[in-house]
Amino acid sequence: MKAVHINDVSKKFGDIVSVKDLELDIKSGEFFTFLGPSGCGKTTTLRMIAGFYYPSKGKIYFDNQDVTTLQPNKRNIGMVFQNYALFPHMTVNENIAFGLEIRKYDKKTIKEKVDRIRELVHLGPYGTRKINELSGGQQQRVALARALVIEPDILLLDEPLSNLDAKLREETRIEIKRIQSELGVTTIYVTHDQTEAMAMSDRIMVMEHGVVKQIGTPQEIYHRPNNRFVATFIGETNLLTMKVQSIEDNIITVTNDNGLVLQGLTENLAPGLQVSNGDEVFISIRPEAFENGPGENTVTGIVELIEFTGVSVNYFIKWNDTTLKAMIISRGTAILQAGDMIELHIPKQNIYFLGE
Amino acid sequence: MKAVHINDVSKKFGDIVSVKDLELDIKSGEFFTFLGPSGCGKTTTLRMIAGFYYPSKGKIYFDNQDVTTLQPNKRNIGMVFQNYALFPHMTVNENIAFGLEIRKYDKKTIKEKVDRIRELVHLGPYGTRKINELSGGQQQRVALARALVIEPDILLLDEPLSNLDAKLREETRIEIKRIQSELGVTTIYVTHDQTEAMAMSDRIMVMEHGVVKQIGTPQEIYHRPNNRFVATFIGETNLLTMKVQSIEDNIITVTNDNGLVLQGLTENLAPGLQVSNGDEVFISIRPEAFENGPGENTVTGIVELIEFTGVSVNYFIKWNDTTLKAMIISRGTAILQAGDMIELHIPKQNIYFLGE
Amino acid sequence: EETTNESTQGDSGTTEGTTEENASGKLVIYTGRDENMVQGVIEKFNERYPDIEVEYMTMGAQQILERVRGEKANPQGDFWWGGTQAAMMVAANEDLLLQWDPSFIDAIDPLHKDEQNRWVGEMLLPEVIMINSDVMSPEEGPQDWDDLLDPKWKDEILIRGVLASGTMRTIYSSMIFRQGADDPSKGYEWLKQLDANTKEYTQDPNALYLKLARQEGSISLWNLQDILLKKHTTDYTFDFIYPESGAPILVDAVGIVNNAKNEENAKLFMEFLFDQETMIELSKEYYQIPTRTDIAADAMPDWYKELDLKSLEIDWQVMADKEAEWMEYWDTNIKGKGK
Amino acid sequence: MSKKSVDTYEASWWSRLTQSRYFVYILISPLFLILFAYVIYPFYSTFIQSFAGDNQLANYQKFFSLESTANLEALWNSFYISIISVICCAVVGVMMAFLLERYDFPGRRLLSILVLVPMALPPLVGVLSFTFLYGESGIFPRLFQQMFQLEDVPFALKGIWGVIVVHTFTMYTYFYLTASAAIKGLDPSLEEAATSLGASRIRVWRKIILPMLTPSLIASSLLVFMVSMASYTAPLMFGVERTMTMQIYLSRTNGNLDMAATQSTILSFVSITFLLIMRWYQNRRNYQNLSKGISVHRSEVSSKPLKYLAVTLSFIGTLILILPILVLILISFSKDGAWTIQILPTEYTLDHYKALFTDERTWRPIWNSLQMGFIATVGNIIFGVAAAYAMVRLSFKGKTALDILITIPWALPGTVVAVNLIAAFSTESVFTFNQVLIGSFWILPLAYFIRHLPLVFRSTSASLMQLDQSVEEASRSLGASWWYTFRRIVIPLTLSGVLAGTLLAFVQSIGEFVASILIYNTSTIPLSVAIFQKLYAFKFGTACAYGVLQIILILIVLIISERLSKGSAGSAI
């Protein structure tokens, strides 16, 4: 229910710069996700928004109000901590009710709300358990319930589902999403699960070493990465360094020393990227871009390694000294063996050109 | 390097039964995974193997030696704890070197080994950091490094990668796998990430409420689930209750009240399941079992909801009052809108029959 | 080893010397007396008996009692030097003291020693009125016990905590006795009035001295010896008034611990302590009033001669019987209720 | 690089033994043995004696009879003085701990040492300095009297409140030490979680910090409650004579040993009841840090004004708390008898120190006390830490008994403890290796050890309760033996708690008087007795100067321990 505006914020710990010159606008009611490798500054940013760290530089605004040094308890946020931070001396119910009591709900309402949310995170019968008698995932769910139940203006979730199984994660995800859209809570989400990020987010910020690499919708981030880092970090990709051979109409032909020749469309150039003949460009091909059999950009190679992942089979294909990873949906049918020949093709619109 | 044999083990906390009548054989050098919903008893089992809990009933053997009540430090295990359990008063290096010092390696070797493993988990420059100056994921990597570096006989990993980003997770996964197969360490792995479980494990055990539901290879578990729980828990599936209409040759035709008719193969009956005409059976259809366009078991319906997950698009399709989830690989092309008609089909061999 | 050498030499040197002078070994004294004095006496004692190694430990009378009591099975101390009559009686009744007749025993008033000679009074302690001479001269102060009840002394009187102090218990009991032992109610009434004038009961003698010196009050009841010692040897401005009607006179006693390891040496020490010479010297230097009745008056110091040791008529037996009861009554019904 | 593994399993009788369910009883048996030898054996006689006589309950009947209510009154006085003392000490101690632990400012480390100094206040001369401060003729009353030209002094510390003030000033360190150890070990993310849920500072304190400090608060409550129950000098000094200890003293003076035993038994019964209630309260909840990973320490203090407030408060607080010490120093430099009706002494002198420094006998007691205190404290550490570990981490039957036995010597008045020890150890016994301890050097350290049993035990177990058990498990899983784990993991992480108890035990040993006076001998005169002797001879200034020496000595110990704890005992999270 509040927009968050982060204005040129940096955070240092001694000499270590955790977040650098961060500029960010999160709209009211938006579901915003921080993505980035471990240690890139996600938690630090979140903690600055929550008020547990003060920026070394810059300002943070909720709507138009400067909250840079406002006390955390005045911010009406709900936060799931990466380490849960549950109150070990309280039961599950007491933990969840904590925020409600502060908000002075009457006993009955508190009980109702606590019971409801506990059901929701599948902790129905655990109300009177002590925290140290819960499993890791159960603890995480208590942390989540505690933050959700207060229906805050801003919800800060630091990997809130990391210890849950896929089923539960999905259910909880849907619930978070529901609360978020029903109440219009501005939600900032940190996760390592890209599928999750893609599925839930209105927009995503990708960070590296404390610096923003790209901000955009999931589709933009996935299909139109601004740079190599984003391309390789989000989803898997085959990244090739190639030279522009020719640009004709809207078709770019690239080649490399191994004799690979590929064709792509100019509309797939990264924003701001200009290429001309002879330029070096990076090519990103998603493993799932491959299609069975011959066609545009046919790839014929030897299967080096096979990975079975349930939904699909990953083939690592050696093609003229370049190894490409291709993902083909598995249907329980016979899988190729390492050493087998394979023929696939890459539709032109599935090839992306990146600058740096 | 040791086989683990768990003989009819139960564990109770007061009245709460966490693990019940567990019977399990893990072969020497095997990579074995525990899968199951949060709170199903994975950690408890792991802790019994490590020696932090004594079973309330039953025995545990390493090779042929009864270790049920052997002290943890005599077991030569390496464990990554779900909550990391790092030593807060030591630096990263000291944490990692702890087990090596106990094994009385000389200083130089220790330094070498520590440096190597630190590089491996991408904590190269963090050797002298204090633990509380690390991010969540970095802490998890220290925990992992600490357990790996001692090259134990048995490696117990309790969600060791839950706080890492996909990239790093994959690299680390490969590294774990490498150490495991190079040294032949018996590895017991707990994860919520099914892809991970599928990709890495020799065998998987699926648990629910402290009870084993199925033990088998990833392919068996995924494609030949023994029961409804496993089918729905592992991967996503459309589970339908249907009646057997006819069994002809190796083709079973089933139908339901909504007028759905589907055909499958007898070879896809769950182990031990016998059906005859008029019986009620459960049908499991994986979302990725759907293929574009008409064919065997054609499904024509209205798209109710669309989920974009990066690699693929999930369609929730309403077909005669039944909602089915279908997953179609996305290629950045235009996606259908909710309300659109869609036509897909399900190849016969992709339909599975389950009893309970 | 050297000591043994010397003593054997001594032995051979003075073959005719009495066995006593050759006495050797240890002597452990538990004392409640002033440390300087104790040291002085022991030095003198060692001049006579150089081979006796004397150890002393300074404690309060109550602590000595506790200690002797605890060590009953295996006594560590030999000689108990300085204890109130009450403490000595308790100890004697618990069989902690040796029954022994020293050479001077007849020179001591039967009132001042145990019937069975398990303890013997060493000095007399008249309990008198103590004043701060900065605030008033002896002439201005209360001249007798009854004067203390004068309202003009309200909040001027400081009293050492009564129950914990043998001295104070005796004073208070004698006040009751003075009003008639058969019916203590008159005595209680008297004490009630005293209580009304009493500003405070202090925890210990030191607190009493300090408060008196700092003029939190100006009058107290205390024993003569301590007052004189403070008056003459320190900068504190204390003085005393000897009550006209006489003072209760307490006995400070000594005894030998039953089954003491160094019983013989303890006996030697006791003899030495009661030696006329020692007693005169102690009264000169430490204002002690000896119990021995056979010391020539001329030999005594001037302060003693000036003193009219008028004693309150007291039946100690009655006192001893009633004290506990009276004090308990005082404690529950009178203390702090006078106001 | 060959691969090494830990010593593994061998099927020997030893491993069979160590794996037995009952092995834990072998582990804890030394604890019970020590308790049997040095607590049960000396103290049971008191208990038995309380039932002496034809009618075994006669003494108890008398105690509770309504005819003479002195005993009951004493019990009630002692009880409620103790309760109020606990509350006051808790407020002061926890507040100081909070101010000094939570805010960083220049001079904080100095203050955090100074704030401990009051526990060094020598018992005999120490209490007197309160009279000099707040008594009728004390500095403050007289100051106000003069300032406002009053007829009488406006106030004077008297009665129950006097007792409570003295108790607060001398015993808050129990709370301060254990609470600051616990605050150090508290997971900062809990507070953050609470604030993120909207809790104000006060609520965070009420609902999170204080409850999480429960083990340490309970530990110190127990200690303070029991010393207050057994406190003697303070009530006496302020004229509250009707207390349990006074009753015991009187009974002993009157030679009524049975009654004294009864009173002692009842006194310890009350303390034990208090202990059991506290135990029950504490066991209802869990206080172990559970967070995943190690939380980030909050590196910032939120608002500037708040910080300055904290600085000012802790400065003023410390100053007030060390005032008695300052007065003691003042007296040690002022001429005996010259300070009468003035606010401050008028004549100063170095004579008292001269007297001390020219007397070669001055140093012997200091050395004695150091030596004996050291021995006793080492014993306390070994026993206390082991017992705490057993109590918190092992599971066995008889925990309550262990707790009670450790507590008894602390709950009884010093005199009773000493007298029991004398009686028990004045003859040869197996527990003393057939030696007579009375009269020997060893009886004093033994007495200190026994009397201070609960100090290290309590503060250590409070710290242990906070420590996340899984770090121990992690160490075991890496092949560390129990002992190695204990040394490298448990001790460093509970160091602040152990250290707190150690300091308390050591300082108490240096200052112990009541028992010492009954069992010292000429070659083992402890410092406290030496001071007493000066006082007894009414060399008041010299006694104070001696007391100042003791304070300096303890100050040195405090500084050393501060150095020791620096860095290593950061957190127990």
Ligand SMILES: Nc1ncnc2c1ncn2[C@@H]1O[C@H](COP(=O)(O)OP(=O)(O)OP(=O)(O)O)[C@@H](O)[C@H]1O
């Ligand atoms: N000390 C305990 N006392 C009581 N119950 C406990 C205790 N420890 C665990 N449990 C219960 O036992 C069950 C299994 O716990 P366990 O930690 O093994 O789960 P898990 O499979 O590891 O789950 P997760 O994936 O959430 O970590 C849970 O329901 C938990 O609540």
Ligand SMILES: Nc1ncnc2c1ncn2[C@@H]1O[C@H](COP(=O)(O)OP(=O)(O)OP(=O)(O)O)[C@@H](O)[C@H]1O
């Ligand atoms: N208190 C601190 N002192 C010093 N460095 C710190 C501190 N806290 C964090 N850092 C460093 O700042 C960087 C960013 O940390 P942060 O916790 O924000 O990472 P993150 O993106 O949340 O990572 P993860 O996904 O692993 O939780 C890390 O490299 C970390 O080591």
Ligand SMILES: [Mg+2]
């Ligand atoms: Mg983080």
Ligand SMILES: [Mg+2]
């Ligand atoms: Mg778990």
